Amino acid sequence: MSYKTLVVHLDASVRAHPRLETALQLAKRFDAHVIGLFAVFEPDPRAFTIMAGTADYYEQHAAARREQRATIERLFHAEIRRAGLSGEWIETHERANDAVPRFARCADLVVVSQDDPTDPESYVGDHFPETTILASGRPVLIVPYTGFFASVGKHPMVAWNGSREATRAVHDALPFLTMAERVSIVSVATSRSEAPDDRIPGADIAACIARHGIDAEVAPNGVASDASVGETLLSRAADLNADLVVMGGYGHARWQELVLGGATRTFLASMTVPVLMSH
Known part of the structure; x- marks a missing residue:
């Protein structure tokens, strides 16, 4: 038994890169295929039409989010090539609480992060790690939002x-x-x-x-x-x-x-x- 397919949840948070590094480290150890699943929280744009001036804020936020998404996608492909691994990038517009468990069911291990109360971009849905654990039917590796982990699983x-x-x-x-x-x-x-x-x-x-x-x-x-x-x-x-x-x-x-x-x-x-x- 081994982990041959890993799903790593990616978003626009500051912990997305360290989380990806952890997933790639494990993929190299287990010779696994890596799926980078980009899923973020998208507020309903209609909510921003109620108050004057908020529509412009929403457009600015959406543009910044698109730029962050492009950055993490480029990083994903570059790191996959550098590590000599097979991988694929998937972007979903589903709610993360629905999409991540669904993709995880066809994988051997899913990698997510602990909720980070200091980073608004880390919010992708209520009780996201808990929902992934209870709904995916797969083992879930949760990475803390503080610290860097050069190796995982030696002890x-x-x-x-x-x-x-x-x-x-x-x-x-x-x-x-x-x-x-x-x-x-x-x-x-x-x-x-x-x-x-x-x-x-x-x-x-x-x-x-x-x-x-x-x-x-x-x-x-x-x-x-x-x-x-x-x-x-x-x-x-x-x-x-x-x-x-x-x-x-x-x-x-x-x-x-x-x-x-x-x-x-x-x-x-x-x-x-x-x-x-x-x-």
């Missing part, structure tokens, strides 16, 4: 709790795990956990992936309240110097409300290293 930390989502994430991450220099498995017990037994948390999944040739270390079990599992996992990732966290994405969409688990919310808000999530 993954698996956040393991035995759930369906965590199981899906581990198996979706096998290409990373098999090529990693070190793999750590971390479990965090909560006040609502079942009574402990003789099993070592994480030893079961460690034995499973060992048959794939992965020698994983099982870190000591942590304990936290349910609300602070995310913070505890973030702290463990820092302590272990992990450069990737693999975890299940917990939640569901209910009518127009996106309902997420506590650890998922914490990581999406406060991640310090890239996170691979599967639902």
Whole structure:
């Protein structure tokens, strides 16, 4: 198993180039085809005809957006050629929350960014990373909006709790795990956990992936309240110097409300290293 088709979401934000660099780094490692999917938020131009003077602002903004789009497209093709990879550029005028999951379903991995509250151009739709995780059916690599990541996946930390989502994430991450220099498995017990037994948390999944040739270390079990599992996992990732966290994405969409688990919310808000999530 490997990642042979990568979709990287591109937009007009300042993090588009670093996100592309991460995707190309992975594509080179896995010998993968790269799809650069350009999808941005476009306000309804009719909304700008209501107030005097705003129509001109909209046209200026649209012209600047077209220039930014052309720049990132040129960059995409140049970087693909420089890296010696196969790739294709796709621009869509669909809502990003619809387009990215749809294209991701025909890929092995999708790369997006954490929401950046300091950059208006990073907004492409409400709950975009969360929607991609829950709707795409594919593993989603989320890159933090701060920091640069020269390598991703040399030392993954698996956040393991035995759930369906965590199981899906581990198996979706096998290409990373098999090529990693070190793999750590971390479990965090909560006040609502079942009574402990003789099993070592994480030893079961460690034995499973060992048959794939992965020698994983099982870190000591942590304990936290349910609300602070995310913070505890973030702290463990820092302590272990992990450069990737693999975890299940917990939640569901209910009518127009996106309902997420506590650890998922914490990581999406406060991640310090890239996170691979599967639902």
